[in-house]
Each structure stands twice: as C-alpha cells, then as structure tokens.
Amino acid sequence: MGLTEYIAILRKRWLSIAAAVVVGLCVAALASVLATPTYQAVAQVYVSVRGGASVDDLVQGSAYTGRQVQSYAALATSPRVLSPVIEELGLGVTPQELASGVAVEQPPDTVLITLTVTDESPDRAARIADAVAESLATVVQELEQTGEAQESPVQISTVREAVVPTHPVSPRVALNLALGLALGLLVGVGAAVLRDLLDTRIRSVAQVEAITDASVIGAIAFEEDAVEHPLIIQGSPQGPRAEAFRRLRTNLQFLEAGGSSPTFVVSSALPGEGKSTTSINLAITLADMGSRVVVVDADLRRPSVSRYMGLEGAVGLTTVLIGRATIDDAVQTWGNRNLSVLASGQVPPNPSELLGSPAMAEVLRELERRYDAVIIDTAPLLPVTDGAVLAKLAGGAVIVVGAGLTHRHQLAEALDALAKAGTGAHGVIVNRLPLEEQGDYRYYGYGSEPSARPVDEVDGAHPRHVRSRLWPGPGRAASTTPPTGGTAASPMRPFRPVERETSVTVGAPATRSGSKDDG
Structure with missing residues (x-):
C-alpha cells in the first residue's frame, strides 16, 4: 500500500480513529484520577577515610573508599540497614517491602551515595530517607571496625538531608495523557488499516480496475x-x-x-x-x-x-x-x-x-x-x-x-x-x-435548474406511475415537451439506423408500485 492508500483509509475511517483517540485519553485521565499520589524525598551521603599520617595514607584511603563505595550502596537496601529504620519509625512493614520504595544510586567517579525514597506520605518519605542514611553510616562503621577499641577507617557523613516534597511525582497527568493520545492513535490507525486489509468488499473504481x-x-x-x-x-x-x-x-x-x-x-x-x-x-x-x-x-x-x-x-x-x-x-x-x-x-x-x-x-x-x-x-x-x-x-x-x-x-x-x-x-x-x-x-452544476420539479410532481402523478404530459402511457399522445435529459430533436446519433418500426403496444401500465431491486 502506498501513501495515497493510507491517506484514503484515514479519511474513510477518521471517525473510528477519533473514537480510539478519545478512548485512549479517557483511560489515561481515569488512571491519573484513580492513581494514589506518591512523593519522593532524596538524601545524600559522602564516603571518606579518616585522616592519615601521610600523603600516601590519604591516597591509599581514597582508593580504598572508591572501591568500597559500590558495596556500601548495595548495603543500603539490606535488612541490616532497613530493620533499624522500621523499628525507629514504627513503619509496620518488612525490610523487603521497605526496600521496594528505596532507590540507591552511586554516581560514577564519585564517593557519593544518593538515597531516593518513594512513599504516599511526603513527610514519611523524608523521615525514611534520613533514617536510612543514618543507619547506613552506623552499619558501615560496625563492619569496617578493625579492632574492639579502634574506630573504623571509613566514615559516612550525610551531606544532603531530605526535604519534605510538596508535589507528587506520580501520577504525571501530562505524560499519561500524551501516552493515552499516542496509544489511542496507534490503535485507531492500526485497526483502520487492518480492517481495510481484511475487508474484501469492492468500494471504489480503482479496486475494480x-x-x-x-x-x-x-x-x-x-x-x-x-x-x-x-x-x-x-x-x-x-x-x-x-x-x-x-x-x-x-x-x-x-x-x-x-x-x-x-x-x-x-x-x-x-x-x-x-x-x-x-x-x-x-x-x-x-x-x-x-x-x-x-x-x-x-x-x-x-x-x-x-x-x-x-x-x-x-x-x-x-x-x-x-x-x-x-x-x-x-x-x-x-x-x-x-x-x-x-x-x-x-x-x-x-x-x-x-x-x-x-x-x-x-x-x-x-x-x-x-x-x-x-x-x-x-x-x-x-x-x-x-x-x-x-x-x-x-x-x-x-x-x-x-x-x-x-x-x-x-x-x-x-x-x-x-x-x-x-x-x-x-x-x-x-x-x-x-x-x-x-x-x-459532481459540483459542476452546468444545466441544472433548481426550480424544476421532478416528473412525479407534475400534475400530481404517482411516483410509480409515469402518466403525465411529460411521459404519456400507452395509447396517449406524447407531449411536445422533451423528456428528461434529452431534447425534442437530439443532435446525437442514435446507436444504429432504424430499419423498421416496432409494432403495437399490448396492455397498459399496472397500478402497483415498485419495490426494492431484486436483481
């Protein structure tokens, strides 16, 4: 199919395509209204090594934290980190359920860890983000401690405390409507093209040709x-x-x-x-x-x-x-x-x-x-x-x-x-x-006469009985008025010369009306 055929399909099926688009928009709007708003709070921590005695110690410590920071990021959603948070805030959820709402990101070539918490309550989201940051610092301190009396060489400090969000991150109404529009348009056009391909009925001269x-x-x-x-x-x-x-x-x-x-x-x-x-x-x-x-x-x-x-x-x-x-x-x-x-x-x-x-x-x-x-x-x-x-x-x-x-x-x-x-x-x-x-x-109205009456209105003639002065029945004299679509003396050549006149007419027009074409 070429571009012309597709355009013809769109013109022919535009109503169904428009209906699909409207349905897509309505579904997107309904989903946005029914969806529960969620909020996100973000906290960020910095991983460092405690001060060394020399420059070499600092370099070695920096390389060490760079290697370990990915492990610390994975540790942030572990039960050891999240269980104290649940107990402290009284959340009433399991560590696995809480972990589904905590996203951890470690930007490349940095020693930063970003903690993003998603929750239905903006205040609770901020409190969870801060609590996870504090719990992560405590757990790392415990894991990296070298001796009973010595401090851990690794220190995690909160550099960005969570702020209570004021706007929900979902549902995103504009995005949902755009997706509904695109999906409705895609489904409408696809259904129109498929319907046209499956429809084998002849609808145009081009299909006959x-x-x-x-x-x-x-x-x-x-x-x-x-x-x-x-x-x-x-x-x-x-x-x-x-x-x-x-x-x-x-x-x-x-x-x-x-x-x-x-x-x-x-x-x-x-x-x-x-x-x-x-x-x-x-x-x-x-x-x-x-x-x-x-x-x-x-x-x-x-x-x-x-x-x-x-x-x-x-x-x-x-x-x-x-x-x-x-x-x-x-x-x-x-x-x-x-x-x-x-x-x-x-x-x-x-x-x-x-x-x-x-x-x-x-x-x-x-x-x-x-x-x-x-x-x-x-x-x-x-x-x-x-x-x-x-x-x-x-x-x-x-x-x-x-x-x-x-x-x-x-x-x-x-x-x-x-x-x-x-x-x-x-x-x-x-x-x-x-x-x-x-x-x-069809728009070229040459020769049309808006005031002309149809033949069936002349002299009160019945629509099915053409007995008027324009179209006389058998045995009646023909009018000098030319028949519809012709002239009294047509200049066009008949099909072939008439060799002999047709004989007498038998019977008169019946008085019953026509009906639907049987053939």
Missing part, C-alpha cells in the same frame, strides 16, 4: 432516496445519478462504434447489486437521446422490470419463446414511445434451457433488427448459469458491481463464469458509489 482488464464504463452514485425513487425520472433530472447514466450512455456508444453488438446483457455477480434498475435507467437515457430502445426482462427466476415500470408481466419473453405470442403481441411501449419493454412472462421451470434455445437467438436477432439498442436484464452469474448463456448469445455482458456489497473474489468468479462460457465482459458499471468517489465533477 485492479481485478479485471475490462473497462469501467459507468460509476453510479448512491443517493439516499434511490430506494424510494429507483428510476432517475422520478428524482432530480440533474442529480449525480442522472448525470452518471448519461455518461454511461456515451460510453456505450463508443462500445457500439467499436464493433460491439447493439445488444447489451446486463448482469451482476449476486442479487441485490442494482442490475435491474441500472438496465431500466440506462434504457431511459438512451430513449431520451432519440434511440429506439427495448428492455428485455430475461431474469426468468426473479423478474422485476415490469414491476418497476408499472407494466403487465404475465405476457412476455417466455410467452414468445414457447410460441404462444409474437413479439408484436408481447412488447409494450413505455414513456416517450422510444422505449419499449418485453416483460419476462410467466416463470418457467427450465430458464437456462429456454434462454439457450434457438428460439431465444431468433428473438434477439429480431429485436436487433427492430431497435437501435437492446438492453437485456438477466439473472446474476454466480447463483445460476442464465446470465452466461445469454452473454454468449449476445457476445458479452455488462457487469454491475454493487459498491460495498460485492466482494473482490465474487467479481473475479463472475468474470471467470463468463470466460468459461466462451465470452467476456464489455465493461463494468460500479453502482452505489459514495458521492465522494464520484470526483469533483
């Missing part, structure tokens, strides 16, 4: 009202989703210009990634441009196109495939009459066999002859083989990836399923992207 060589031809933003208004004509026509579908429309034109078939099979790795609403919205934007488009609901297991578009779904693709109806009978017109819909029909017991039959190939050829673009919504690739079968007939598929839903290995397996079927992906559409992943272009 790292998995496949197929081009990312669309990046669709996620908006909070997308569930309530799955079709872009029901929301803001200048919103991020609407603009993203217009860019997707342009990219599909480049695919078609490169020799690709005008038939686009839209699938995904798993259900719930938004392939059905993506198919419908893509068809709407293509129809807005003036192209004659047909949406085919070829998800014969969980069909949803007719439900979203408010159309009758009992007669459709399966009815045509088994010969009980013609394409003319089954196709329904929707919206501005450039858009037609071939619903799924009744759910059959053998979807894969039906979609791979010669009859299905003949239906695709006929639809390609009649329309500029054929958008086929089919089943996900991983649960069933229907999508791969259709992709082989159409020469490839467009894969919809739900950001935050699809795992990397699942996308790789879906692409592998296409490869095993002898086909591939025309491109990938990343759906449900956070707005921050859309780039700075």
Whole structure:
C-alpha cells in the first residue's frame, strides 16, 4: 500500500480513529484520577577515610573508599540497614517491602551515595530517607571496625538531608495523557488499516480496475432516496445519478462504434447489486437521446422490470419463446414511445434451457433488427448459469458491481463464469458509489435548474406511475415537451439506423408500485 492508500483509509475511517483517540485519553485521565499520589524525598551521603599520617595514607584511603563505595550502596537496601529504620519509625512493614520504595544510586567517579525514597506520605518519605542514611553510616562503621577499641577507617557523613516534597511525582497527568493520545492513535490507525486489509468488499473504481482488464464504463452514485425513487425520472433530472447514466450512455456508444453488438446483457455477480434498475435507467437515457430502445426482462427466476415500470408481466419473453405470442403481441411501449419493454412472462421451470434455445437467438436477432439498442436484464452469474448463456448469445455482458456489497473474489468468479462460457465482459458499471468517489465533477452544476420539479410532481402523478404530459402511457399522445435529459430533436446519433418500426403496444401500465431491486 502506498501513501495515497493510507491517506484514503484515514479519511474513510477518521471517525473510528477519533473514537480510539478519545478512548485512549479517557483511560489515561481515569488512571491519573484513580492513581494514589506518591512523593519522593532524596538524601545524600559522602564516603571518606579518616585522616592519615601521610600523603600516601590519604591516597591509599581514597582508593580504598572508591572501591568500597559500590558495596556500601548495595548495603543500603539490606535488612541490616532497613530493620533499624522500621523499628525507629514504627513503619509496620518488612525490610523487603521497605526496600521496594528505596532507590540507591552511586554516581560514577564519585564517593557519593544518593538515597531516593518513594512513599504516599511526603513527610514519611523524608523521615525514611534520613533514617536510612543514618543507619547506613552506623552499619558501615560496625563492619569496617578493625579492632574492639579502634574506630573504623571509613566514615559516612550525610551531606544532603531530605526535604519534605510538596508535589507528587506520580501520577504525571501530562505524560499519561500524551501516552493515552499516542496509544489511542496507534490503535485507531492500526485497526483502520487492518480492517481495510481484511475487508474484501469492492468500494471504489480503482479496486475494480485492479481485478479485471475490462473497462469501467459507468460509476453510479448512491443517493439516499434511490430506494424510494429507483428510476432517475422520478428524482432530480440533474442529480449525480442522472448525470452518471448519461455518461454511461456515451460510453456505450463508443462500445457500439467499436464493433460491439447493439445488444447489451446486463448482469451482476449476486442479487441485490442494482442490475435491474441500472438496465431500466440506462434504457431511459438512451430513449431520451432519440434511440429506439427495448428492455428485455430475461431474469426468468426473479423478474422485476415490469414491476418497476408499472407494466403487465404475465405476457412476455417466455410467452414468445414457447410460441404462444409474437413479439408484436408481447412488447409494450413505455414513456416517450422510444422505449419499449418485453416483460419476462410467466416463470418457467427450465430458464437456462429456454434462454439457450434457438428460439431465444431468433428473438434477439429480431429485436436487433427492430431497435437501435437492446438492453437485456438477466439473472446474476454466480447463483445460476442464465446470465452466461445469454452473454454468449449476445457476445458479452455488462457487469454491475454493487459498491460495498460485492466482494473482490465474487467479481473475479463472475468474470471467470463468463470466460468459461466462451465470452467476456464489455465493461463494468460500479453502482452505489459514495458521492465522494464520484470526483469533483459532481459540483459542476452546468444545466441544472433548481426550480424544476421532478416528473412525479407534475400534475400530481404517482411516483410509480409515469402518466403525465411529460411521459404519456400507452395509447396517449406524447407531449411536445422533451423528456428528461434529452431534447425534442437530439443532435446525437442514435446507436444504429432504424430499419423498421416496432409494432403495437399490448396492455397498459399496472397500478402497483415498485419495490426494492431484486436483481
């Protein structure tokens, strides 16, 4: 991972990192408040040799004390030194317990011994330090005495008496808070990086590009009202989703210009990634441009196109495939009459066999002859083989990836399923992207009209029923008002010349509302 990736993780997980820092500070503050204050008192003694008769005696005595001073420092925490201190001050502790609060230091190249006593009472700490210094001098005097009547040649004198401390040495609140801050930051950043490394869900276009060589031809933003208004004509026509579908429309034109078939099979790795609403919205934007488009609901297991578009779904693709109806009978017109819909029909017991039959190939050829673009919504690739079968007939598929839903290995397996079927992906559409992943272009409001009302507010139209003067239903005259996202006479070239007009529409839009995208 590079610096850019780490910065992206910090930006994405900043809230959890901040929470870890706050927890670290709170723990440090709580520990400081609950800790018992302790005080330190310091006493210092000087080790010397009593005066000699000559200079040589003084030199020898100084060398002797220099060698012995380390032994005296170790002797300061021995029971022989500390027991008299306990008895004198009435401490009620053992020599070992008292020794844990006494620190002895012998500065190099000196004959000084520093005694540091730590205790919860400042006064007791000072009294213990002085008492240890006096007891050490007495014990050394006893140990170094050469004869019964002679004095010890070594003398220990107190050169610094202990002073009662006024400020505790612990807890050190500032230091504890700094450590809590550093530890919280370390834990927060570490957890964020680890979580990102363990999270295999696809969350950005860059992650898709790292998995496949197929081009990312669309990046669709996620908006909070997308569930309530799955079709872009029901929301803001200048919103991020609407603009993203217009860019997707342009990219599909480049695919078609490169020799690709005008038939686009839209699938995904798993259900719930938004392939059905993506198919419908893509068809709407293509129809807005003036192209004659047909949406085919070829998800014969969980069909949803007719439900979203408010159309009758009992007669459709399966009815045509088994010969009980013609394409003319089954196709329904929707919206501005450039858009037609071939619903799924009744759910059959053998979807894969039906979609791979010669009859299905003949239906695709006929639809390609009649329309500029054929958008086929089919089943996900991983649960069933229907999508791969259709992709082989159409020469490839467009894969919809739900950001935050699809795992990397699942996308790789879906692409592998296409490869095993002898086909591939025309491109990938990343759906449900956070707005921050859309780039700075979302702030460019060219052409937006804040005062414009959504289509579902015109003439009191129901959000799920597009029966207005902008989008007339079957049998109603189209308005001269151009559809959302297009113009009355679009200067853009349709996908391909229309060879023949599509026939009569069957049925009227149903009155039931849409629901969550099943596919």
